[in-house]
Amino acid sequence: MSDITKQSLTELVENIKNKNLSSTDITKAFIERSEKSKELNVYITDDFTSALDKAKKFDQKPNLDLKLPGIPMAVKDLFCTKDVKTTAGSKILNNFVPTYESTVTENIWNEGAILLGKLNCDEFAMGSSNETSFFGNVQNPIDKNLVPGGSSGGSASALAGQLTPITIGTDTGGSIRQPASFTGTVGLKPTYGSCSRYGIVAFASSLDQAGPMAQNVKDCALLQEIISTYDPKDSTSIDFKRNQYSKKLNNNIKGKKIGIPKEYRVDGMPKEIEDLWQKGIQYVKECGAKTIDISLPHTSYALPTYYIVAPAEASSNLARYDGVKYGFRAKGENLIDMYEKTRSEGFGAEVQRRIMIGTYVLSSGYYDAYYLKAQKVRKLIKNDFDEAYKKVDAILTPSTPSSAFKIGEKTDDPVSMYLNDIFTVPVNLAGLPGISIPAGHDSKGYPLGLQIIGKAFDEQNILNIAFAMEEKINFKNKITDWWIE
């Protein structure tokens, strides 16, 4: 079967259960395609040999009751994987091999999936274009020299390029939804506390969430129901009743009230984005939902707030990378000299920039003016959503203010890079679930995404809305395989 890699997760699972395909067939197909796709630079570490072994083992004694029976998949290199190198896209972890497994990946392997390898990402997930990775840029399969978005750029690219049937990313300020939007795929950032953070290299603890990325909403729902578990090893994991999201997936959204926040109509937003948004409004109406104009008055403060909170937490979370216990160490004359050289040579420019910002906003004399202020504004942003959800069931916005841009286009201007996340960041600040689905193309033929934001723990609702819209949109990704050797 030559088109194995084109199949959705649901199709692959079906074919394995019907014995049309073996795990080995599928694993081989993705490995072969991956081998021909070196130019995309999605893998930091591949684990193909052991993946094939595992596939063979699975086929010898297949357990077809599992949700991901013998399905190979690659994951973002921010998830610690036992005995497989985990780098977080950084030189400072270049040689780090965990002896433990993250809860999210553990959940996936427990359902029968097989690890293909570790996917490229922005260094410590700090970036919106995958250009901060120590392991080089990732190509977007949509077009040559186009960024795949970030920080889960390798994940989005591998998924859109059909090198993995599904994948997982992490989203701190839009790192799943923005690359999904840039690559014409589906990405969900779950409610904060839905997926365990145990074993995921931390960026900003109060914002980080792992989430599924897939070719369609159904696959996304299935993966979400696998990775979302209560985990006593994470003090911020929330013990709530989780749905069987894929089973309960339902395209009937009649009567749902969808909020359209006026503040998301930002200055300088391309007309194409506005048009896409209008189209989205049309679609949900056609599905029988009502749209209601709402206000999220503090939206424009979200990004400045985020650029205090996230770097502050990161500056502390990344203090453990000091050359003592693991990872890269530079030679130093004494302890302090070793620290300073290790961290200066081991971290890339963007990570250093954010550590500096974070250190500054927490330092004595500036804490109140920046960090405390940001926490207060974060409260206002959360209040905006609480207020809105008194009137609506979900909120519809564009996922990004533009389509994917060229590699190198924004690297010299951090602020313009940060503006990429303007529509996704408020969702992280408020801890809400948000999903990006592909909804159209711009004039260059690049995909554009729409975001549906839900109430906390209401993943099912936004998955249902996305599912209904997906049917109407009938999006087809334009992939030409230009990179295949």
Next chain:
Amino acid sequence: MSKNSAEYLINRKDNQYEVVIGLEVHAQVLSESKLFSTSATKFGAEPNTQVSLVDAAFPGMLPVINEFCIKQAIKTGIGLNAKINKRSVFDRKNYFYADLPQGYQISQFKDPIVGEGKVILDMPDGQKEVGIERLHLEQDAGKSIHDLDPQNTFVDLNRSGVALMEIVSKPDLRSPDEVSSYIKKLRSIMRYLGTCDGNMQEGSLRADVNVSVRIKGSKEFGTRCEIKNVNSIKFMQMAIEYEANRQVDLIEEGKSIDQETRLFDTKKNETRSMRSKEDAHDYRYFPDPDLLPLEISDKFINDLKNNIPELPDDKKKRFIDEFKLSPYEATILVSDIDTAKYFEEVVAKMGKNRDMKLAVNWITGELFAVLNNKNLEISQSPVSAKNLAILVNLIKNGTISGKIAKTVFELMLDGDKDPQKIVEEKGLKQQRDPKAIEALIDKIINDNREKAIEYKSGKEKLFGFFVGQAMKASGGKANPQLINEILKKKL
């Protein structure tokens, strides 16, 4: 200000200085596992064998708090008569050090679990109240070992993440003696509560000592210096003594005192500046985003309150009221929980017809002397409370004399022997048969006729001679009262 002879002042030319001391005591919480991880806390394990992925700050590792440590902190707070805060927050204190794997210490900064409280010290010239500013929970750091290798420092993380209670006093202490008394009192309270073993040799209890001086009578505080991590009462006293004098000398020379962190060099008996810590003094505290605020209910606190054992101050009061001990005796007996336990067991075992005074004297006299000589804790006493009680009763009921009791006690030391048996086996029972004593005395009078005549003619001093002879003849076993009575009759 107290006006008493015990006042600790530093005299220079025309000036008298008073010393102001505040303590930050770090007390290791007694618990099986660490504050945020499930590693063991045992002392003396092989290096890095009690270290989990969380303790060594591996990527993606997260803290999960130990409920028991929270209870221990609250219990200690209750023991310090302090306010328990129903909402407290864990913060990160950020700094780099080899034995701090996370690059931050999880501590409590703005909202500690325990607020203001107080402890009462029994000083020779009366009681003194010392205010407690707060008590908070935090992680201990690992251990840097500098002397195993000339080029390198070795790091052992066994202690990393162990729960500590930092107990911060108000600057209410005024002398090395008060500091000693304060530490002993804290230790005593925590040992009663079972929240800290107070073992200073193993580092379970250590303190940062804040010292400043001021002209006696002045209301303002002087500039203080913090002497870090002193781990014995003696060293604390020596460090204070040295530091206070150093500060006074500076003032006398017209120089100013730098507010700084200092180290006590136990070999040279001096404090010196720790410059290495100086340039990283901005700790950038912020709430740990891996943890939520700790919220505890009234019920949670009340359940702990209802199970607080009798604490030293209450026990002392009861010993005075119930057992009619002197305040001095009571203070000694309650100062350590094991001593108090021993004493109460002796009391219980003595039964109804007990001689409290005698028991107290034997414990604080003979027993303490033995423990002191053999360098033993009372919990390791070679004589059990039960056997000591029997011994005291044997004296009380006249079976043996106090003198013989000392012999018996010596014999008891070897294997905690039953004194009753020793008395029987060695035939040490007091001679109480009047006829036998009469016979004995008759013989002595007969043998010492001249002396008997001298006595009768008024030389009353000789009575003692006869008593001594009678005792000697009975091998020390004759009942002294009977000897007296019979001698008086016969002479």
Next chain:
Amino acid sequence: MSIDLKTIKHISKLSRISVDEKRGEKLAGDLNSIFDFIEKLNELKTNNIEPLTSIAETTLKLRSDEVKSKNIREQIVKNSPQDNEDYFVVPKVIE
């Protein structure tokens, strides 16, 4: 609001990242443009707003006091940059 080289040096010391003059100038420039953008928050009055510390809508879960982690010294020191079976090893610390 202007972040100068001196401030950069101070932050670089706190964060233990050495920064030479040239990179310091560049960082100062970047940080200034970022903080210009952050200053927008000053438009908001927040005097009576409770700061939001954690977004997780739950209370802190407590663990029971049980030792579950065994001796995993081999795993713990396995990844450390300087080889030693028992300890982590760092360049000499001078007090």
